[in-house]
Amino acid sequence: MALGTGCTARPGNSRNNKTGSWRVFRPAFINERCTSCGMCRIVCPEGCIGENEEGLPVPDYDYCKGCGLCAEECPSEAIEMKKEEK
Amino acid sequence: MLEITEGSLAVADAVGKCRPQVIAAYPITPQTHIVEALADMVANCTIDAEYITVESEFSALSACLGASAAGSRVYSATTSQGLALMFEVCFNCAGMRLPVVMTIANRALGAPLSIWNDQQDSISLRDSGWLQFYAEDNQEATDLHYLAYRVSEDHNILLPSFVCFDGFILSHTYEPVDILTQEEADRYLPRFTPFQRLDAEDPISFGLFAAPDYYMEFRYEIDQAAKKALSVFPKAGREFAELFGRDYSGLVESYRMEDADCALVAMGSLCGTVKDAIDELRDAGNKVGLLKIRTFRPFPADEVKKALSGVSRVAVLDKNISLGSKGAVALEVRDALYGSQIPVHDYIIGLGGRDVRKKDIARVVSLAGEGKGDLYYGLREEVLK
Numbered sequence: 001m002a003l004g005t006g007c008t009a010r011p012g013n014s015r016n017n018k019t020g021s022w023r024v025f026r027p028a029f030i031n032e033r034c035t036s037c038g039m040c041r042i043v044c045p046e047g048c049i050g051e052n053e054e055g056l057p058v059p060d061y062d063y064c065k066g067c068g069l070c071a072e073e074c075p076s077e078a079i080e081m082k083k084e085e086k
Numbered sequence: 087m088l089e090i091t092e093g094s095l096a097v098a099d100a101v102g103k104c105r106p107q108v109i110a111a112y113p114i115t116p117q118t119h120i121v122e123a124l125a126d127m128v129a130n131c132t133i134d135a136e137y138i139t140v141e142s143e144f145s146a147l148s149a150c151l152g153a154s155a156a157g158s159r160v161y162s163a164t165t166s167q168g169l170a171l172m173f174e175v176c177f178n179c180a181g182m183r184l185p186v187v188m189t190i191a192n193r194a195l196g197a198p199l200s201i202w203n204d205q206q207d208s209i210s211l212r213d214s215g216w217l218q219f220y221a222e223d224n225q226e227a228t229d230l231h232y233l234a235y236r237v238s239e240d241h242n243i244l245l246p247s248f249v250c251f252d253g254f255i256l257s258h259t260y261e262p263v264d265i266l267t268q269e270e271a272d273r274y275l276p277r278f279t280p281f282q283r284l285d286a287e288d289p290i291s292f293g294l295f296a297a298p299d300y301y302m303e304f305r306y307e308i309d310q311a312a313k314k315a316l317s318v319f320p321k322a323g324r325e326f327a328e329l330f331g332r333d334y335s336g337l338v339e340s341y342r343m344e345d346a347d348c349a350l351v352a353m354g355s356l357c358g359t360v361k362d363a364i365d366e367l368r369d370a371g372n373k374v375g376l377l378k379i380r381t382f383r384p385f386p387a388d389e390v391k392k393a394l395s396g397v398s399r400v401a402v403l404d405k406n407i408s409l410g411s412k413g414a415v416a417l418e419v420r421d422a423l424y425g426s427q428i429p430v431h432d433y434i435i436g437l438g439g440r441d442v443r444k445k446d447i448a449r450v451v452s453l454a455g456e457g458k459g460d461l462y463y464g465l466r467e468e469v470l471k
Contacts, residue, residue: 005244006183007294007304008282
C-alpha cells in the first residue's frame with residue numbers, strides 16, 4: 001500500500017501521490033499578457049509553478065489542485081481558470 | 087507474595103513493574119488512586135518514568151500517543167467523562183497502531199452525573215479499535231496489565247488496550263492480591279521493542295491522510311489485527327500461567343456450566359456475585375452456570391457459541407445500554423448464537439452503581455425461566471406508568 005502500518009510514510013511521499021487529479025478548474029497561462037512578475041509562483045500553495053528561460057510560468061499539472069489563487073492574484077489577468085476536461 | 091491492598095494500589099504496583107517510560111494522566115474519580123500512587127513512585131524514583139501532568143484527559147492521551155509513537159512504553163488511566171473526552175485520541179491511537187495500555191475504572195456516564203459504577207464508558211468505545219479486557223477481581227485486574235502490554239506490543243497486533251475494572255467495587259476494595267516482584271514481572275514482560283518510531287535521524291510520519299482509495303484497507307487491517315488477539319491473548323495467558331500459576335488463557339471462563347440449563351453471561355466484578363448466587367441456586371437444585379466474558383474486544387464469538395451450545399436459555403447481564411437498542415453484551419451473544427434456537431434474554435442491570443445482589447441474580451434466573459427478558463431489571467414502578 002501507499003502507506004505503511006499505522007498510516008505511516010517516509011518523507012518525500014508527496015512525490016508519489018500526484019494530487020493533480022483533484023482539479024476541477026485548470027489554470028491556463030496566457031503568455032502574451034504575462035509580465036513575468038512571478039506573483040503566481042509566490043502565491044501557489046503547492047509550489048508547483050516554475051519558470052522557463054524566458055521567465056514565463058510553467059505549471060506542474062501533476063500537483064496543481066486548481067485552487068485558482070494564481071488566477072485571482074495575477075495583476076495582468078494572464079491566467080484563466082478553465083473547466084477541466086477529462 | 088499475598089498482600090491485602092486496595093485495588094487501585096495493586097494496579098498501580100503492577101503498572102510500575104511493567105516499567106512504563108511515560109505516564110500521562112488526569113485524575114478523575116474513581117481512577118484517582120492509581121495515578122496518585124504512580125505519581126508518588128515517579129517522585130520517589132522507585133520507577134524510572136516521565137510523569138506528564140496535563141490539563142485534561144484529551145491532553146493525557148495525546149501525550150501518551152506522542153510518547154508511544156516516539157518509542158516509549160506508555161500508560162494512562164481514566165474513567166467515564168474522562169474517557170469520553172479522549173474519544174478522538176482513542177481512535178487515533180488505534181489507527182496509528184500504538185500499543186498504549188490504559189486502565190478504565192469503570193463508571194457511569196452523565197447526565198445524570200454519577201460517580202458510581204457501570205460499564206457504559208468503555209463499552210461506548212467498543213468500535214474504537216482498542217482491545218478490552220474485563221477483570222472480575224483485583225488479582226485479575228492486576229495481572230491483566232502484564233498481559234495487556236504483552237498482547238498490545240506484539241508486532242502482529244500493535245493495538246492499544248483497556249484493562250477494565252469496576253470503579254469503587256474493585257478500585258476501592260481491599261482484598262488479598264498476589265503481588266509480583268520486579269524480577270518476576272521482568273521475566274514475563276520484556277522491554278518494549280517498538281515496531282517503528284519517530285526518529286529525527288530516520289524520519290517517518292504517523293497517522294497520515296488516506297483518500298477513499300485506501301481508507302477502507304486501513305480499517306480492515308486494524309480489524310484483522312484485533313481479531314489476531316483472539317489467539318495472541320490465550321498464548322500470553324498460558325505463559326503467565328506457566329510462570330505464576332494463575333490462568334487467564336481463556337477469552338471466556340465457564341463456572342459450573344457442565345449440564346447447565348440456564349447460562350448467565352456477565353463481565354467484570356458482577357461475576358463474583360453471580361458465582362456465589364449460582365452455588366446457592368445449584369444447592370437448591372437449579373442447573374445454572376456462568377459464562378464470564380474476559381475479552382470483550384476482540385469478541386470471542388466462537389468460544390461463546392461453543393460454551394453455550396448445550397444450554398436451554400441464556401440470560402445476559404448488561405451493565406450498559408446501547409440506548410435505542412439493547413445491552414451491548416447481549417447483542418454480541420445473540421450474534422454468536424445466530425442460527426441456534428437458544429433464546430437469549432437481556433437484562434440491563436446495575437446502572438449508575440445500583441447494587442446487584444445474589445437475590446437479584448436468582449430473580450433474573452427465574453425471569454429467564456419464564457421467558458421474560460429484554461428488560462431493565464429492578465426499575466422503580468413509577469417510571470413504568
